[in-house]
Amino acid sequence: MNRQYIRDNQVVERYLQGRLTADEQAAFEEAYLGDAELLQELKTADLLRRGLEAHDAAQRREQRPSAAARSAPVRSAAAPRYALAASLVAGIALSFSSYLFLENRELRSENFAPARILPLVAVRGDSANSIEAAATNDRTVLLLDPGFTPYDRYRATVVRRTDGAELFSLDGLTSSYEGQVGVSMPSRLLTPGDYEVALAGRMRDWPEQRASDDLGTTAFTVTAPR
């Protein structure tokens, strides 16, 4: 990633906003690691953003008392309606949680299979992700770091690198495990060989025709069980 690209594409600002794709983010971070001048520009932009936020917050504080005074009667008049709405929401939430409870009980039945959880980390220049094939018929959960930018849902696709065959794909995933995305798949699909898992993210309110953001791929190797 060169300076021209960084400037033309507001990479510094988009990095601070968490809006770079996973590949752009990796390339930019590698670029500023060994470039003191670029790092300085990044730090300055970060400070400038903090300063603008502080400036904005100070202005809001100065304006707040009069704004609060103006809005107080409106809030009082609307209070009964808010109470009614809150009761309705609480009722719906209670019904829904009962439904979820029944669903969770089913999960505890004999259909529940043991799973092993394997964190994968994208590391360049080193085959860091090596896992052992599972001898049992359980499930494997691949844990992926989705990066800075949160998305409403993620899609993961596991591909065998030798022939490009798509083995498994899951959509509608969320980053629910310590900020990571868990991809649960049958262990029997992961026979010894080289694989990669591609992650894509999208927001709920995006139009259907808009493609998901590509969040990069993570390679891993499955070795024969010892």
Add this chain to the structure above:
Amino acid sequence: MDDQSEQNEHEIAADLARQIGQGVRAAEEVLVARYGPGLHYLLKQRTRDSELALDIRQDALRVVIEKLRSGTLEEPERLAGYLRGIALKLWGAQRRKEVRRATTADSDAIEAIADDRADPEERLSEEQLGHAVRELLAELSTPRDRDILTRVYLLEEEKEAVCAALEVDSLHLNRVLFRAKQRFRELVERAKQHGELRLVR
């Protein structure tokens, strides 16, 4: 980083890797000085904790230096990418609450960074930064340029949206952002020199 400096980075990285593999301790110090600040910043972005970022950075540098000493690093010209990968791996391990290995550093270079505390900029209060920003905004020549900064940094609008809303081309927007950052840097440096921005802890 232009194409030339990108090539230089690869050459410097490969050279550092070779020297460290040959046991040149001074090269380890150069590596720490070259990649340490950026690595700390990168980790701060992830951890939101400067002290934790320093700890993970130290472990990452130790792992990489040991790897270089053994001469087993593939693609040494991609040293920055390797460092980044190791640092993120360690951060991932930290997040999963695994016990990180105790530091067994035997290098002066690695020990030296243990005393490297957070950047002075981290200690600037929001009030002090706000003051510097007010000065910068007052110096900007047109309300439109002030609007550009607000939309990009505060409202986090996309470049295309800012250009369309303010009817400016992307070259102008790039120029304003570049100059604003340069000028803001000068204001912060000058204020620090004159004691206008006191360091707080």
